[in-house]
Amino acid sequence: xxxxxxxxxxxxxxxxxxxxxxxxxxxxxxxxxxxxxxxxxxxxxxxxxxxxxxxxxxxxxxxxxxxxxxxxxxxxxxxxxxxxxxxxxxxxxxxxxxxxxxxxxxxxxxxxxxxxxxxxxxxxxxxxxxxxxxxxxxxxxxxxxxxxxxxxxxxxxxxxxxxxxxxxxxxxxxxxxxxxxxxxxxxxxxxxxxxxxxxxxxxxxxxxxxxxxxxxxxxxxxxxxxxxxxxxxxxxxxxxxxxxxxxxxxxxxxxxxxxxxxxxxxxxxxxxxxxxxxxxxxxxxxxxxxxxxxxxxxxxxxxxxxxxxxx
Numbered sequence: 001x002x003x004x005x006x007x008x009x010x011x012x013x014x015x016x017x018x019x020x021x022x023x024x025x026x027x028x029x030x031x032x033x034x035x036x037x038x039x040x041x042x043x044x045x046x047x048x049x050x051x052x053x054x055x056x057x058x059x060x061x062x063x064x065x066x067x068x069x070x071x072x073x074x075x076x077x078x079x080x081x082x083x084x085x086x087x088x089x090x091x092x093x094x095x096x097x098x099x100x101x102x103x104x105x106x107x108x109x110x111x112x113x114x115x116x117x118x119x120x121x122x123x124x125x126x127x128x129x130x131x132x133x134x135x136x137x138x139x140x141x142x143x144x145x146x147x148x149x150x151x152x153x154x155x156x157x158x159x160x161x162x163x164x165x166x167x168x169x170x171x172x173x174x175x176x177x178x179x180x181x182x183x184x185x186x187x188x189x190x191x192x193x194x195x196x197x198x199x200x201x202x203x204x205x206x207x208x209x210x211x212x213x214x215x216x217x218x219x220x221x222x223x224x225x226x227x228x229x230x231x232x233x234x235x236x237x238x239x240x241x242x243x244x245x246x247x248x249x250x251x252x253x254x255x256x257x258x259x260x261x262x263x264x265x266x267x268x269x270x271x272x273x274x275x276x277x278x279x280x281x282x283x284x285x286x287x288x289x290x291x292x293x294x295x296x297x298x299x300x301x302x303x304x305x306x307x308x309x310x311x
Contacts, residue, residue, distance in 0.1 A: 005303040010058070012134055013163070013299050015092060016156060017292075018055045019127035020164015021171070022099060024209065025049060026124055028168070028202045035201075038113070040194045042106070044202065048171035049103050055167075057096060084137045091130035098123040131160050145231050146238035146305040151224040155302070158220070159295050161213040162258060166288040169206040169265060172199060173281035203269035203280065207262045210287070214258020218251070234307050241304035250297040257291035 025045050032041045080086045102119045105111050135156040138147040176199065225242060228235035261283055268280040 005300070009296060009299045009303065012156070013159060013292075013295050014055050014058055015095075016131055016134070016160040017163035017167055018052045018099075019095065019131055020160035020162070021048070021052050021055075021167045022127055022164070023124055023160075024164045024168045024206065025052075026120055028205060031205065032198055032202070036194055036198045040191065040198055043195060044172060044175070044198055046107055047175040048168055049106060051167075051171050053096070053100055053103060084133050084140060088130065088133040088137060091126055091133050095123065095126045095130050098126055131156055143308045144306050145234055145309060146228060146241075146307060147302075149224070149227060151220055151227070152302075154220055155217070155298075158213050158217045159299075162210055162217065162291055163288075163295060165206045165209040165213070166257070166262075166284070166291055169203055169210075169284040170288040172202060172206075173277065173284045176277050177281045200269045203284070204266055206284075207266035207269065210258045210262040210291070211266075214254055214262070214291070217254060217258070221251070228305075234309050237307040238305040241301045246297055247301065250294050250301070253290050253294035253297070257287045257294060261287035261290065 025048060029041050029045055080090055098119065102116065102123050105116050105119065132153075135153040138144070139149070139152045142148050221242070225239055228239040231238070265280065265283045265287060268283055
């Protein structure tokens, strides 16, 4: 594991997870409006929304340790017009601020639904810009062939989708389990049935997103190694980072979390009323933690693959 780059590993992975979770929550709300009431959607989505902020703030704090001196952040943001690093910092702060504002308005039901939806859309766009900026920081380094590839952009957005989807699934089930243990099941029969149905449908969406993104990630990996092999000695040095026990562990965890456990989650979601929430909560949480571990290992290898050419 690349301990030296741990601040950037945590920042990029956690911030991408936060953006992905926000986007997936938005997708759940948009699709949910076709069948369910706004009250039911908010009852499920609002608690999960509050979990996004702390993850992003933790990532931002971790990134500051990479600068040695926190005051360097002020210098970084002075070059937004020419530096992808500056844009990353600006979009990161903007996403955190807009996300906090939206969460406050949504939780307290302040402003009209149209205003809140507009703010959510703006926050989502800024979040996508944040991930794009992060990817371009590394893609634009032509002196690092392993990073100067479309694979870098693909990997960052796949992490966003995988972790975002599974984090939302885990958050949904954590909330359901906590609510059940607190004796908070005071909903009337029709409202409760609608909430259960929405949860099932949402977890199916989460499962499909995780399976698709995980499958693509497993396909992209050998393509990336093949591309590195075409770069000669520099490529061979970079490819060496993607080998050994940790590389095997990363692929196994990715496959288990996004394929096997996601399939189980889809199955349990289809039979939630018969099986109860506990098995689904366990599967959703374990799948998220396994893929989180896989992505942290993968991001460490990403930084290990940095081999420069030229000046």
